[in-house]
Amino acid sequence: MTSPLLTAYLISVGIMLMTSAHALLLTYRSKPAHLNLIFMAICLSLGCFQFACARQYYAPDAASALVAHRWGNVFWLAILPLIALAMESLEAERRIFRISPWIALASLAGILLNFVMPYGYRFSAVRPDHVVLMPWGEALRFIQGSTSLVNHAMGFTSLLLAVYCVLSVRRLQRAGVRLPVRILWGSMLIMIVSRVLAALSDDGVIAVPYLGGFAFILISAAFSFTVRREMLTRELHEKRAIRALANERRRKGLPGPGKRGLDPLTGLPDRHNFITRLDAMIRDHELDDARLAVFLFDIDRLSAIKATHSVETGNAVLCAGARRLQARIRESDLLARTQGDGFALAAGHIRTESAPAVLQAKLAGVFEEAIDTGDMALRITASCGIAIFPEHGHTAEALFAAAELALQEARSAGAGQTRSFSPAMREDLRERIQFENDLRNALDLGQFFLCYQPQICATTGRTMTMEALIRWQHPEYGLIGPCEFIPLAESAGLIKRIGAWVIETACAQLARWRADGHEQLRMAVNLSARQLPEPGLAERIGEVLNRHRLTPADLELEITESVLMQDSERSTNRLMALRRLGLRLSIDDFGTGYSSLSYLRLLPVQAFKLDRSFVDTMERSETSLEICDSAIRLAKNLGLDIVAEGVETETQAQLLREMGCPLLQGYLFSRPLDAASAGLFLAADRSARPATRSGKYAPRQDEVRARPLSGIPAAALRPGQQE
Structure with a gap:
């Protein structure tokens, strides 16, 4: 006579044994090894549980059935803490509260009571030998009776574990881990149903074999699928991050892996030597199941020290830092110089969560102590990025890339900062790369457009100039202002194309307004410091003006003081060429740089814009009021025009008029408008009576307004500001 239930149990045992053997093989071929070992233990326990169930139902007598029942309880209880540990291991973020130790204690208590109590932990009393004839003709030996308090407690523990698993699955989904959701939820539903049926069977209400093990086969398959796909995804992300960092290093001119073993x-050791030896350290730590920390130190403003003092001074700082670091690390640690301004340190056998932070604080003192360079004593700081094996990478390149990402975050936060790697940093880098790719395609896809904000004559209220302001209509993130994408465009080498498009579009629009009768109107365009060194810039601008039948005086180029930061003499010569063409030049955000007055002397400009930060606080700050008054008087004495930007209240406008400021710009008069709305504004401006016009304009609903951005990758953006 065939036994379909026995066959099903034995097949499930075989599946679990093969799956556990596969998991064991994976520990030697892929990482993380501990996840594969946990999965192997779950499969072994589950296989043993299924085998014990089969032994119970087909036992020759009640005593043999009870022995098999006890062992089935043991293997079932052993599965619970393993599942909790597996869910905790899947989550990248380490939590202060961990459920697995408590589940393990509860399971251990249940296993001990299982052998102390006369019928196992599930029953306080059992019925006499109970054999049930199943519908398909098999006779199975059931153990039924009064369930114990321990059984109810373990049932409650299983319920807590199920809730925890549900929450963990939700967290993993929000973190971007792709999961076989249908299999997981279907398996959990089967588990709940089988748990209810098992409770009814234990109480003698029905006679149904334990089916929870079969549901676990589905969960194990889902877990195996998730682990393998997550390992492949992490490996792919690590490779992408390494490639992205290598490309960024090449673009910034940083040295790549060295060919020699030592830094001269x-x-x-140099970077290449460090990576090679770090790989060996990682293999040793894998065998010992130990953790390892990689620290990247970058000396803050070392380039400035070399520029203001000497290269020899900077080299003396590096040598002193190397000697001090070597004196404070263990012989087993690995120290290297990996790039121009810093060091890499690999510290092995990290035993506690707090150890990396403690070691970093100890090593930070190396840079805080004054360094005697011969001519002077320098006090410096260093930024630090930290990555931990195996949590943040399983190869030397991946671990180094993770530490580099953390170092970038530290440098962005300011001098002397420390950051530990988190998976979100890698995702931010991926998003920034995607954002840069979107920016490269935006011009070809026609996603850029210009808004226009008027500059108003303070005495007549007439519009003298329209300032062209670029906007990006991103298909996913919506309307994006220039403060968010221009810095990225500059660093990615895209600003020349975008700047040329802005000048072309703005001049075309001015020509249309001139045709509508606005003969005296000028157009102002922001010129990036990266555009100025472009060969033939003056000639190309002249061609655009000729094409649209405009004169050079019709176009005003707004520049920032940063144009002189790299090569002041060359920048001044380029600006002189633009001035000889007849273009108007204006300094934007005057007063925010370090040498604004000297720039007025050096640059061939006709105007400057008083920064909004002074205008915004002039009503409540005597200092800002005095700065505004002094700047306006300075402009008059030098024969320059001045535009006060960021005017938002009538009080501010009145104070500026009384000081003699000739031009005003800000939300009091108009927000940046699209081309159609700006045309309506100019039409209203021309029809208004100059003597009574306040300069205010009621914007229409279809006008472009500044609005907060949401959903844009944080790594791709910089804080914006009102325009």
Whole structure:
């Protein structure tokens, strides 16, 4: 006679044994090893549980059935803490509260009571030998009776674990881990149903074999699928991050892996040597199941020290830092010089969560102590990025890339900062790369457009100039202002194309307004410091003006003081060429730089814009009021025009008029408008009576307004400001 239930149990045992053997093989071929070992233990326990169930139902007598029942209880209880540990391991974020130790204690208590109590932990009393004839003709030996308090407690523990698993699955989904959701929820539903049926069977209400093990086969398959796909995804992300960092290093001119083994200045291993030896350290730590920390130190403003003092001074700082670091690390640690301004340190056998932070604080003192360079004593700081094996990478390149991402975050936060790697940093880098790719395609796809904000004559209220302001209509993130994408365009080398498009579009629009009768109107365009060194810039601007039948005086180029930061003499010559063409030049955000007055002397400008930060606070700050008054008087004395930007209240406008400021710009008069709305504004401006016009304009609903951005990758953006 065939036994379909016995066959099903034995097949499930075989599946679990093969799956556990596969998981064991994976521990030698892929990482993380501990996840595969946990999965192997779950499969073994589950296989043993299924085998014990089969032994119970087909036992020759009640005593043999009870022995098999006890062992089935043991293997079932062993599965619970393993599942909790597996869910915790899948989550990248380490939590202070961990449920697995408590589940393990509860399971251990249940296992001990299982052998102390006469019928196992599930029953306080059992019926006499109970054999049930199943519908398909098999006779199975059931154990039924009064369930114990321990059984109810373990049932409650299983319920807590199920809730925890549900929450963990939700967190993993929000973190971007792709999961076989249907299999997981279907398996959990089967588990709940089988748990209810098992409770009814234990109480003698019905006679149904334990089916929870079969549901676990589905859960194990889902878990195996998730682990394998997550490992592949992490490996792919690590490779992408390494490639992205390598490309960024090349673009910034940073040195790549060295060909020699030692750095000639400090005598430390170079990056190539460090990566090679770090790989060996990682293999040793894998065998010992130990953790390892990689620290990247970058000396803040070392380039400025070399520029203001000497290259020898900077080299002396590096050598002193290398000597001090070597004196404070263990012989087993690995120290290297990996790039121009910093060091890499690999510290092995990290035993506690707090150890990396403690070691970093100890090593930070190396840079805080004054360094005697011969001519002077320098006090410096260093930024630090930290990555931990195996949590943040399983190869030397991946771990180094994770530490580099953390170092970038630290440098962005300011001098002397420390950041530990988190998976979100890698995702931010991926998003920034995607955002840059979107920016490269935006011009070809016609996603850029210009808004226009008027500059108003303070005495007559007439519009003298329209300032062209670029906007990006991103298909996913919506309307994006220039403060969010222009810095990225500059660093990615896209600003020349975008700047040329802005000048072309703005001049075309001015020509249309001139045709509508606005003969005296000028157009102002912002010129990036990256555009100025472009060969033939003056000639190309002249061609655009000729094409649209405009004169050079019709176009005003607004520049920032940063144009002189790199090569002041060359920048001044370029600006002189633009001025000789007849273009008007204006300094934007005057007063926010370090040498604004000297720039007025050096640059061939006709106007400057008083920064909004002074205008915004002039009503409540005597200092800002005095700065505004002094700047306006300075402009008059030098024969320059001045535009006060950021005017938002009538009080501000009145104070500026009384000081003699000739031009005003801000939300009091108009927000940036699209081309159609700006045309309506100019039409209203021309029809208004100059003597009574306040300069205010009631914007229409279809006008472009500044609005907060949402959903844009934080790594791709910089804080914006009102325009």
